[in-house]
Amino acid sequence: MMERLKKPSILNKKINKDKIRKVLKGSREKDGLIKQIIVYALLVCIGFIYLYPILNMISSSFMNLEDLLDTSIKWIPSSLYLDNYKKAALNMDYLNSFVQSIIVAGVPTVINVIVCSFVGYGFARFNFRGKKLLMAILIFSYIIPPQITMMPTYVLYADLKLVGSLWSFVLPALLGQGINAPIFILIFYQFFRQIPKVLIEASQIDGAGYFKSFRRIALPSAIPAIITVFLFSFVWYWNESYLTQLYVNGVFGNGSWTTLIVELKKFDSGYNPQLAMVVDGAAQSNNESIRMAAIMLSILPVLIMYFVLQRYFVESIDRTGITGE
Amino acid sequence: MSKKAKVKKVKLGKLEKREARYGYLFILPWFIGVLVFLLIPLVQSFQFSLADIRMTPFGRLITFVGHENYTQIWLEDKDFPVMLVSYFLETLLSVPIIVVFALIIAMLLNGRIKFKGAFRLIFFLPVIIVSGPVMLMLTGQGATTINTMNVQAINSALNQFLPQYIAKSISEVFGNMVTILWYSGVQILIFLSALQKIDASLYEAAKMDGGSEWECFWKITLPTIKSMILLNAVYTVIATSNNESNPIINIIQNAMFAGNKGYGYASAMAWMYSVAETLIIGIVALVLVTKRDAYDKQVKKVKKDRVKQNRAIKRARRRGRRNDGKIKKALNSK
Numbered sequence: 001m002m003e004r005l006k007k008p009s010i011l012n013k014k015i016n017k018d019k020i021r022k023v024l025k026g027s028r029e030k031d032g033l034i035k036q037i038i039v040y041a042l043l044v045c046i047g048f049i050y051l052y053p054i055l056n057m058i059s060s061s062f063m064n065l066e067d068l069l070d071t072s073i074k075w076i077p078s079s080l081y082l083d084n085y086k087k088a089a090l091n092m093d094y095l096n097s098f099v100q101s102i103i104v105a106g107v108p109t110v111i112n113v114i115v116c117s118f119v120g121y122g123f124a125r126f127n128f129r130g131k132k133l134l135m136a137i138l139i140f141s142y143i144i145p146p147q148i149t150m151m152p153t154y155v156l157y158a159d160l161k162l163v164g165s166l167w168s169f170v171l172p173a174l175l176g177q178g179i180n181a182p183i184f185i186l187i188f189y190q191f192f193r194q195i196p197k198v199l200i201e202a203s204q205i206d207g208a209g210y211f212k213s214f215r216r217i218a219l220p221s222a223i224p225a226i227i228t229v230f231l232f233s234f235v236w237y238w239n240e241s242y243l244t245q246l247y248v249n250g251v252f253g254n255g256s257w258t259t260l261i262v263e264l265k266k267f268d269s270g271y272n273p274q275l276a277m278v279v280d281g282a283a284q285s286n287n288e289s290i291r292m293a294a295i296m297l298s299i300l301p302v303l304i305m306y307f308v309l310q311r312y313f314v315e316s317i318d319r320t321g322i323t324g325e
Numbered sequence: 326m327s328k329k330a331k332v333k334k335v336k337l338g339k340l341e342k343r344e345a346r347y348g349y350l351f352i353l354p355w356f357i358g359v360l361v362f363l364l365i366p367l368v369q370s371f372q373f374s375l376a377d378i379r380m381t382p383f384g385r386l387i388t389f390v391g392h393e394n395y396t397q398i399w400l401e402d403k404d405f406p407v408m409l410v411s412y413f414l415e416t417l418l419s420v421p422i423i424v425v426f427a428l429i430i431a432m433l434l435n436g437r438i439k440f441k442g443a444f445r446l447i448f449f450l451p452v453i454i455v456s457g458p459v460m461l462m463l464t465g466q467g468a469t470t471i472n473t474m475n476v477q478a479i480n481s482a483l484n485q486f487l488p489q490y491i492a493k494s495i496s497e498v499f500g501n502m503v504t505i506l507w508y509s510g511v512q513i514l515i516f517l518s519a520l521q522k523i524d525a526s527l528y529e530a531a532k533m534d535g536g537s538e539w540e541c542f543w544k545i546t547l548p549t550i551k552s553m554i555l556l557n558a559v560y561t562v563i564a565t566s567n568n569e570s571n572p573i574i575n576i577i578q579n580a581m582f583a584g585n586k587g588y589g590y591a592s593a594m595a596w597m598y599s600v601a602e603t604l605i606i607g608i609v610a611l612v613l614v615t616k617r618d619a620y621d622k623q624v625k626k627v628k629k630d631r632v633k634q635n636r637a638i639k640r641a642r643r644r645g646r647r648n649d650g651k652i653k654k655a656l657n658s659k
Contacts, residue, residue, distance in 0.1 A: 047447045053463050122351025141363050147577050147595040151588045152366035175358025210347045239456030242569045265458040299454045306453045
């Protein structure tokens with residue numbers, strides 16, 4: 001640039017024009033300003049649409065009743081009003097449901113990781129007859145909607161008296177049929193295929209059995225996959241309410257287990273009138289703010305987990321290897 | 326052909342046999358799971374759908390009723406058929422929207438962008454927090470409709486030109502734009518990682534030959550990620566179908582425990598629902614399945630011709646041999 005400025009002044013005007021054009025339209029190395037502006041504007045707009053419900057939820061969860069009714073207040077509440085959270089937490093029996101949620105999501109997740117890694121290793125390491133057919137069944141089992149097998153499974157659990165206990169989640173997980181287990185098996189399959197076979201054979205020459213070489217060689221090298229599967233499995237179990245309510249919570253609420261999401265689902269029906277606010281002598285039912293606070297409380301744990309461990313979530317897709325080598 | 330047959334004839338070695346055994350051992354838990362939780366329930370649920378199941382104090386009372394459940398649903402149920410049709414239309418509409426939208430975002434993110442990580446974080450966020458009740462509650466409170474996005478004009482225009490049930494589905498898609506976008510988190514990441522794997526030298530070569538970015542997109546980007554588009558479309562269908570904010574699956578669950586309906590009725594519903602879902606996946610696959618390119622086609626044609634020729638030669642030889650035998654016989658008898 002300095003060299004150009006030193007050039008005779010007659011050319012200066014033209015050079016300036018060129019420069020402006022270069023900045024606006026871009027060169028080979030750098031995108032032009034116009035394109036950059038458009039791209040960023042689009043991204044920011046779409047990002048706003050994405051975050052809109054969440055921002056809306058956060059802002060209105062802090063509003064008291066006056067703020068809620070006041071049309072001039074849209075985003076920023078007049079004061080930091082925490083009563084909504086207190087009421088929602090009381091209604092959801094927060095501490096209790098929180099601990100139970102962690103158990104309900106955590107136990108099947110740990111089992112899922114163990115079993116899926118085991119099965120994935122079996123598919124990746126060994127050759128046997130019918131492997132292709134079995135892989136096809138694996139994918140098929142992901143495609144069919146769970147509603148179709150729901151009734152017989154429920155009958156099975158009812159016969160075994162497992163409805164309303166954690167076993168109804170643990171048992172399928174033990175047999176590699178937990179929530180979204182086919183995806184996890186495929187992730188492990190992809191990962192274990194990348195481990196050089198020589199490494200495992202070397203360990204076997206040194207006297208390790210098949211299980212030992214799996215535990216000592218294959219598993220430690222698959223730690224990224226384990227983290228990915230663990231996180232996703234946890235989040236999916238956490239967010240599952242349809243099956244949780246049916247199997248673990250019991251349809252009639254007679255099970256001993258509950259989760260935050262299930263509590264959220266029952267939020268309106270379960271609202272305790274004693275906690276309802278009294279306005280002008282009439283009991284108000286749940287208002288919008290309390291509901292928003294309840295949603296916030298129920299997703300807060302996974303939200304924190306997401307922001308702390310974001311790297312593992314976002315990079316997970318690359319790890320699955322579905323996009324090819 | 327003959328080579329393959331020969332390979333199969335070779336017996337497995339001791340080590341290979343043992344390895345195969347261990348392979349079965351490793352996938353055994355999963356296989357038992359498939360039997361217990363997939364194949365047997367599948368058969369059972371089909372049986373259920375053809376039966377009337379009553380809960381009595383002495384246990385379940387199962388009576389075979391044939392196709393009665395199905396006819397009852399179509400003729401007497403006032404919700405389910407309507408829901409099924411609107412589910413079908415809405416899914417068919419929202420799948421292309423989600424996929425195209427995900428592709429656009431992925432392309433935007435694929436450039437030289439600052440804060441790429443932050444944007445990726447935002448677009449993937451819904452995958453983490455979305456669940457049925459959260460979604461239902463947010464929509465119930467109107468948090469997912471952006472007031473500034475006024476779609477009234479579009480709706481009234483649609484109502485004029487299209488039959489009502491199609492217009493209704495379309496306007497519902499517009500009304501739930503945020504919800505639809507929220508389901509594209511995974512797809513964005515899949516597209517993004519596919520785009521990053523395209524060889525940059527391809528674009529350079531195209532630019533050398535004077536190709537614009539527009540042409541590059543249609544001639545290089547799209548053909549390369551075509552299989553990913555199919556994958557994403559199928560994933561979208563599955564994700565939106567098994568999602569709890571989908572009213573149909575709640576109807577099925579409610580029917581399970583309703584006194585006048587029961588397991589049989591609900592099974593029949595579930596079967597019809599799955600057929601509808603499979604149909605959608607079939608349509609999507611039919612539209613998007615990659616066609617073989619011209620070179621592959623020719624190679625296949627040549628191979629086919631060769632096989633045909635070989636067969637003809639063999640036939641001729643066989644006939645020749647048979648004829649030889651006949652001639653010999655004829656000669657002997659003489």
